[in-house]
Structure formats: C-alpha cells, structure tokens
Amino acid sequence: MTRRMAIAVLSLAGIFLAAYLTLYKLGYIETLACGSGSCEVVQASRWSKLFGQPVALWGLGFYVAMFALSVAGTMDRFVESRNVSLGLALMSGWGVLFSGWLSYVEVARLHAICRFCVGSALLVLALFALSALDLTRVSAASTDPRRPQA
Amino acid sequence: MAKKTVQKAGPNTKFIGLLAVVGVLGVGALGYVLTHRGPAVIMVDPKIPPGAAEGHLMGKADAPVQVLEFGDFECPGCGNFATVTEPDVRTRLINTGIVAFHFYDFPLSQHLNSFTAHLAAACADDQGKFWEMHDRLYAGQDEWSDLLDPAMKSPLPVFRKYAKELGLDVATWESCVTTQKYTAKIKGNQAEGNRRNVAQTPTFVIGDKQVAGALPYDEFKKLVDGVIADAANANAKGGAAKKPAGK
Numbered sequence: 372m373t374r375r376m377a378i379a380v381l382s383l384a385g386i387f388l389a390a391y392l393t394l395y396k397l398g399y400i401e402t403l404a405c406g407s408g409s410c411e412v413v414q415a416s417r418w419s420k421l422f423g424q425p426v427a428l429w430g431l432g433f434y435v436a437m438f439a440l441s442v443a444g445t446m447d448r449f450v451e452s453r454n455v456s457l458g459l460a461l462m463s464g465w466g467v468l469f470s471g472w473l474s475y476v477e478v479a480r481l482h483a484i485c486r487f488c489v490g491s492a493l494l495v496l497a498l499f500a501l502s503a504l505d506l507t508r509v510s511a512a513s514t515d516p517r518r519p520q521a
Numbered sequence: 522m523a524k525k526t527v528q529k530a531g532p533n534t535k536f537i538g539l540l541a542v543v544g545v546l547g548v549g550a551l552g553y554v555l556t557h558r559g560p561a562v563i564m565v566d567p568k569i570p571p572g573a574a575e576g577h578l579m580g581k582a583d584a585p586v587q588v589l590e591f592g593d594f595e596c597p598g599c600g601n602f603a604t605v606t607e608p609d610v611r612t613r614l615i616n617t618g619i620v621a622f623h624f625y626d627f628p629l630s631q632h633l634n635s636f637t638a639h640l641a642a643a644c645a646d647d648q649g650k651f652w653e654m655h656d657r658l659y660a661g662q663d664e665w666s667d668l669l670d671p672a673m674k675s676p677l678p679v680f681r682k683y684a685k686e687l688g689l690d691v692a693t694w695e696s697c698v699t700t701q702k703y704t705a706k707i708k709g710n711q712a713e714g715n716r717r718n719v720a721q722t723p724t725f726v727i728g729d730k731q732v733a734g735a736l737p738y739d740e741f742k743k744l745v746d747g748v749i750a751d752a753a754n755a756n757a758k759g760g761a762a763k764k765p766a767g768k
Contacts, residue, residue, distance in 0.1 A: 372533065372536055376536040376539075379536070379540065380536070380540060383547065384543050386547070387543075387547030387548075387550065387551060390547075390551060391550070391551060391554065394554075396597065397601065398597065398598045398601030399555060400554050400555065414597065416663075416666070417664060417666075419663070420663055
C-alpha cells in the first residue's frame with residue numbers, strides 16, 4: 372500500500388469522525404459518546420465555531436479534500452505528480468497548525484479535553500507525516516537522473 | 522540494475538478493501554447514533570397535573586394542544602431547536618392559536634452558566650420580557666455558554682448586555698439575578714421535569730407523548746397533528762375529550 376493510499380484510508384476515517392461531531396453540533400445527535408471526557412464543554416464553547424460554521428464542519432471539508440486528493444493521487448496519471456504531494460503536504464500542514472491551536476484552547480483556555488478532538492489531532496498529525504514522506508519520495512524520484520524522461 | 526522507484530499504482534485490492542471496511546464501519550456507526558437518539562417517544566398520561574411548577578407560557582392558555590418543553594439555556598440541542606425550529610412553531614402553531622407552549626426550566630448541572638441564564642430569563646419575566654431574553658440567550662449561546670477561562674468567570678456581563686439591549690431596567694433586573702429571586706421557581710420547574718423522568722434536554726411533552734431531542738418542525742407538527750386527530754376521534758366517538766390535551 373502506498374502512502375497516498377494510507378492517507379486516503381485515514382482521511383476517510385476522519386470524514387466519519389468530523390461528520391459525527393458536526394451532526395452533534397447541528398443538533399442531530401443529542402449526546403456525544405465521550406465517556407469521562409469533556410466533549411460537551413468543548414463543543415459548546417465559542418471556539419467550536421469559525422466564521423459562523425461549526426469547526427467540525429470545516430474539519431469535515433478538510434478530510435473530504437484530503438480524501439479526494441489522495442485518491443486522485445493513486446491514479447496512474449497522477450501517481451508521480453509532485454503537485455498532488457505538495458497539495459497534501461500543505462493541507463495537512465495547515466491542519467496540524469489548526470489542530471495544534473485547538474488543542475491549546477482545550478488545555479489552556481477551556482481546561483477540558485474532547486477525546487474526539489484529540490483523535491482528530493492525532494489523525495491530522497499522521498496525515499502530515501505521511502504527506503511529508505510522500506513529498507520526499509516524489510521529489511527524490513523527480514530529481515533521480517535514472518528516471519525515464521517523458 | 523536500476524532500482525525501481527515508482528510505487529505500484531492503479532486498483533489495489535487491499536486499498537479498496539480497507540476503504541470499504543472503514544466506510545462500512547463509519548456509515549454503520551453514524552447510522553447507529555442517528556437512529557438511537559436517546560430515549561424514543563414514551564407514552565405519558567396527558568392528565569398528569571402540572572404540580573407546583575409554573576413554566577412560562579407562550580400562546581393562548583386554552584389552545585387545543587398543550588406543549589411542554591423542558592429546556593436548558595446552555596444546551597446546544599435546545600439552542601438548535603430555539604433558533605431553527607421554534608420560529609416556525611411560533612408562526613404556524615402558536616400564533617394561530619393551535620398550540621400553547623410552556624417552557625420549563627431544566628438547567629443541567631454540567632452546564633456551569635446555565636442556572637444564571639435561567640435566573641436572567643426569570644428576572645426578565647418580571648419586566649414582561651421572558652421570551653425576549655429566552656431568544657437572546659439562545660441566539661448568543663456561543664458568547665456565554667463556555668465562559669470558563671479565569672478572566673471571565675461569570676456570564677453576568679454578557680447577560681447584562683442583553684438586558685440593556687432588551688430595554689430592561691438593568692439595575693432592577695440585576696438585583697433580581699444576584700439575589701437569585703427566582704431560584705425556587707426554577708427548581709420547581711426542574712422538579713416537574715424530574716417527576717416526569719426527563720433525562721435530557723430539550724424534552725417535549727406533546728399530548729400523550731414525551732419526546733427527547735431537538736425536533737425538526739415536521740416531526741413537531743406531526744406530533745401536534747396527532748393530538749388534534751386523537752381529540753377529534755375521541756369527540757366522534759362521543760368521548761369526553763373536552764379538556765385540552767397535553768397537561
């Protein structure tokens with residue numbers, strides 16, 4: 372399995388995680404299965420919305436974009452595309468920064484931890500690591516003098 | 522011999538299989554939580570007397586359908602109902618005299634600012650503006666529902682701003698809130714919810730049905746129509762269904 376395939380699988384898992392939180396925020400799910408965590412505190416906070424929309428909805432958009440790009444990147448015509456790798460790395464890099472900020476808000480401002488948010492942050496970190504490795508691979512391949520010229 | 526650097530591309534059974542597994546698990550999990558939305562509709566005796574609790578009434582007291590909402594000002598589901606569904610309920614069902622809507626305070630203990638919010642609304646009621654404060658609190662839920670950082674320990678400044686916006690006599694209102702004048706009334710409403718086994722917010726009592734969750738308008742209307750149909754059937758059968766249903 373290639374790194375892009377792994378990115379696609381993880382992104383699909385992220386889609387469902389973000390969809391779950393979005394449905395809760397929109398009122399379609401009454402309670403979050405958070406166990407001993409403080410998901411409700413986090414989800415009810417003013418930081419749970421961005422530009423009038425639930426942060427989880429932006430997260431859903433992020434995972435959908437990562438999924439679409441990574442699946443496209445497994446196709447023959449894009450498999451060596453540096454732009455796909457760059458796009459994945461930039462998006463996931465932004466995701467890491469945003470997740471980092473949200474984690475800071477949870478710990479330092481809200482003093483509450485949402486397990487699903489932590490799960491999403493770890494997922495984004497894994498996506499970034501895989502995207503960075505993929506970018507390194509494609510960059511190395513494109514500068515390899517033994518690579519057949521098109 | 523040149524080392525192969527190009528990764529295997531194209532359809533990959535393992536990849537598609539993994540996607541399918543994650544997809545099925547995800548859809549299954551989401552489907553489960555969407556279809557198991559807490560307690561389903563439970564049947565209740567519509568003639569349960571309301572007890573000492575008063576609630577807050579919107580609409581004609583003698584409307585044919587009596588609806589009770591047990592709500593928490595800090596609960597996102599209640600906020601969703603209040604801002605998305607309730608405007609339609611007011612326009613189409615309350616203002617038309619079909620429904621009498623009773624709001625019962627049910628502040629949940631895990632919502633740290635909720636009780637103060639209920640006091641803010643009860644004190645606005647003193648000046649005839651309960652529903653205005655009710656709407657403002659729900660519309661501004663994000664502003665005050667999580668004021669947990671050390672610099673903003675109390676939601677009162679936000680509520681004071683709302684009181685000013687609504688044209689309340691702020692000094693009188695604030696004195697009412699800080700002395701917790703309506704604590705007994707709020708707890709009375711909450712006790713009424715406990716008596717009816719309300720376990721989450723919002724919970725609605727519509728006729729002989731008790732339903733938890735932020736109902737969309739169509740679902741709400743269906744329950745109201747059911748009460749009207751039941752009353753009509755009872756009348757047709759010569760039953761004594763003269764008492765308004767719901768309470």
